Amino acid sequence: MGAKERYILLLIIDSLIVTFSVFIGYYILAPFFLQYTMPVLITTSIILLISHHVFAYVFNLYHRAWEYASVRELMSIAQAVTASIITTYILNILLFQTTFTRLMIITWMMHLILIGGSRLSWRVARHHLIGKQSSDQEKLRTLIVGAGKGGSILIKQMLDTPAMNMLPVVAVDDDSTKQRMELAGGVRVEGKREDIEKLIKKYDIRKVVIAIPSLSKTELNEIYELSNHESVEVMIMPNIDDVMSGKVEVNALKKVEVEDLLGREPVKLDTAGIEEQVRDRTILVTGAGGSIGSEIVRQITKFQPREIVLLGHGENSIYTILEEMTGRNNNIEYIPIIADVQDRQRMFEVFETYKPNIVYHAAAHKHVPLMEYNPKEAVKNNIIGTKNTAEAACEYKTEKFVLISTDKAVNPPNVMGASKRVAEMVVQGLNQNCKETTLVAVRFGNVLGSRGSVIPKFRKQIEAGGPITVTDERMTRYFMTIPEASRLVIQAGAIAEGGEVFVLDMGEPVKIVNLARNMIKLSGYKEDEIGIKFSGVRPGEKLFEELLSEDEIHPNQVYTKIYRGKTVSYPIIEIEKTIKQLENNNNIKELLLDFVNRKEYTKN
Incomplete structure (x- = not known):
């Protein structure tokens, strides 16, 4: 039944109920009460009919989905009926100078029962018909x-x-x-x-x-x-x-989803402390179009900085985060900068122009096997890019510089991890000489749903009908959601004193093969329908990741889910020598691993 037909049907039903209820009420009273004449009853009926339709419109009795009627809908009927009865009662007193109390009470009760019953029968009829229609189908x-x-x-x-x-x-x-x-x-x-x-x-x-x-x-x-x-x-x-x-x-x-099962309880941040540092300041985020960089931008907006400089090498990703953030109307100025952290002159120009108060350095190459094939790019982006950005921060007196690092920097057997470890050493070395800037690194493991993450890869393999490829049955990894990691990075930056490597509590490591099995079940398949294939460990991969090496560990958390590694002093001259050797050497991996595994540097 269409809306128009339903409207007309309800209008007719209500008109009949309202029109005849006065007469029915009168004949109930007639043996005991003969005060009303027929002209009075007809006039009362007309007044009641008009007032009912006026209040039915006011309380929207004809445009409701009565097949889903509940107590709220029945209350609207009671309000409309009561208002129309009171209006009729008052007008009758004015017109006929007599009370109609008993007749109006009986009429009110009949309206409630009959009009309310007509609406509820709508729901009962629908439920009965649907039950009949759907009984044949297997729910x-x-x-x-x-x-x-x-x-x-x-x-x-x-x-x-x-x-x-x-x-x-x-x-x-x-x-x-x-x-x-x-x-x-x-x-x-x-x-x-x-x-x-x-x-x-x-x-x-x-x-x-x-x-x-x-x-x-x-x-x-x-x-x-x-x-x-x-x-x-x-x-x-x-x-x-x-x-x-x-x-x-x-x-x-x-x-x-598997993200629901792997995620952890949200950490309560020291919002007052963070806001004190961030409010009405200039924030620069490198790699602002990436998974972590863009989430840091989203999280940092809650603390009302004056402006956020969105710096990235890829114009599409910077455009995407710029469009998202400018659509929020939060009185923050977003400045898109297309720049490569490897370009030292350009980075210094950006810092000279905007003089950021806080820098979150998320720009990096993070893919382990790809960096094994491209070690020069890992050196240029992860080490030299970090050095350029950190030195620009020191030159222009940035208050805090936070490097986003990785658990792969601990005892690294691969180029990517070793390059990030050297980046941490750069930050710690510069912190000794850079008196007006606090430089720190924050280290964590895999983030759920980031580009290159195993979860989107497994999801695509399941959609394609399988099999899921797992490198080794023993492979384990730490996981954290992107928002949680980003919030903790901001918190670590707020409590930093300089030279620390903060480590985020990643919880218990997850076996990748168990993750694959869970994803298969959550997708509605059995394991033998999709299949799991072991492809062998890829170049540079470790079976087990670590978050702190033995000589870095401080056992106590400095904040919920944040640990602080021991502050280490690395001679920046030695680091600069090694960087020059890396730039002019074809055996980059061997040189990198030798450098990060030296034991002669002092630890405080």
Whole structure:
């Protein structure tokens, strides 16, 4: 039925109810009360009909989706009916100088029952018809985790929306008071979180939907493990506040992704301390178009700097982050600079022009096998580029310079890791002579979803039908989300005193083969459908990464999830000599590894 036809039908139904309810009410009273004449009743009926349609328009009774009627919709009927009855009552007193109290009370009750009943019958009829239509199709038997507001709304949506193709069968909730409670559609709460596995088998469950979006990562992992059966898909509903505010639909369910399982709880930052350093200042981010650089830009805007200089070598990536940030209307000036950190003169020009107060140096070559084939580029970009940028910061009295480093800089067997270790040494060496600039490095492992990350690669391989290629069954890596890494980089920069190598707490290392298996299951496949192929360790790769070498370790965290390596003093003259040798030597890898593994430098 179209909107126009439904409007006309509801108009006719209400008109009949309103018109005849006065007469029906009168005949209920007639044996005991004969005060009203027929002209008075007809006049009352006309007044009531007009006032009802006026208030029906005010309270929007004809343009609601009554097939989804709830208490809120019934309240609108009560308001419209009450307003029309009171209006009629007052006008009758003015016209006929007599009260109509009992008649109006009976009429009001009839309106509530009949008009409200007509709307509810709309929902009942629809539910009956849909139940009949959908009984032939096989719906996926679904278990709901969480019997609170989110779970209740979700179950109703499943029952009312055949397109979701889900049949809510049973729910679980850790709240003892909700056990055996019956939710919409007869769905009962039959246990707690630990009962999920048993209920999946008992009710032949095919989908588990988590209706508690505020779960911690640890709890989400626990529920996923309990639900991790073959042919069972695990999903999570959107945030209930977003649903209630209308930002998203309740049926916009999201698959649980591997990023959800690997991510950790957000760290509470020292926002006051960071804002004190950042507010109304000039921030420069190198590599601003990259995964980490662009996220640092997003995070740093929360602390209201005056301007952010977006520096990068690739114009497309800088254009993308510029467009994103200028669309936010946050009164921050974004300055796009296309420049190569290898170009010393250009870097000094940029610093002379903008005189940044804080620099986050994220520009680097990070791909291990590629740098094995291109060691000169690793030296030019990771070492010389860092030296150029750091010396420009010193020359123009930048307050803080933060180098984004990597766990691959620890005991490196490869060109990329060794070049980043030398970059750290450059920063620590310059910090000794650069009195007005605090220079530090922040070291962390792999970030989820970054360019070249294993997760996008595995996702593409699964989409192509497999197999997933894993280099070695023993291979492990540390993982962290890009936003978490970026926030901790900003925090480390705020607490830096100079010369430190800060290390972010990456949690427990993850076996790459287990990551691949999880991604296969989360994508709805069995392992033998996609397959895992071991391709062998690539040039320069380590089986296990480290975050600090033994002689760098300070055991205590200086901030939540941030450790500080021991401050090391490297003679900048020795570093500069080595850089010149690297520029004029074909055996770069051997020279790099020899340099970073020397033990004669003093440690404080």
